[in-house]
Amino acid sequence: MINGYTYSHMNSVYWYCSSKSQGSNLEIIKIPTPSGKFLLMVDGYTYNQNNGIHWLCSSFKTQKCRARIRYFEDTVLKVNTDHTHPPPKYYHRRGMYFKV
Numbered sequence: 001m002i003n004g005y006t007y008s009h010m011n012s013v014y015w016y017c018s019s020k021s022q023g024s025n026l027e028i029i030k031i032p033t034p035s036g037k038f039l040l041m042v043d044g045y046t047y048n049q050n051n052g053i054h055w056l057c058s059s060f061k062t063q064k065c066r067a068r069i070r071y072f073e074d075t076v077l078k079v080n081t082d083h084t085h086p087p088p089k090y091y092h093r094r095g096m097y098f099k100v
């Protein structure tokens with residue numbers, strides 16, 4: 001248990017947690033990264049934490065994508081999903097997410 005979540009131990013790097021945001025049907029998946037942080041996957045797009053509750057699309061730098069969300073206490077408060085690109089490809093196997 002970490003911060004009230006039950007994480008499933010996949011291997012030394014990948015852990016995941018899936019939860020539904022209150023008041024919306026967005027599926028939020030946390031994908032830990034080797035650096036010890038995690039990505040948020042919301043509706044197939046991934047976001048990196050910028051600061052505090054502000055998260056920027058993972059393609060912010062590479063695609064100049066301006067999509068962003070605000071995420072606080074497991075709730076997506078505000079969503080701008082104006083992505084300039086298709087969602088990143090992840091494959092999903094036995095609860096694990098891997099970037100293709």
Ligand SMILES: [Zn+2]
Pocket residue numbers: 045057058059060065066067082083084085
């Ligand atoms: Zn984007």
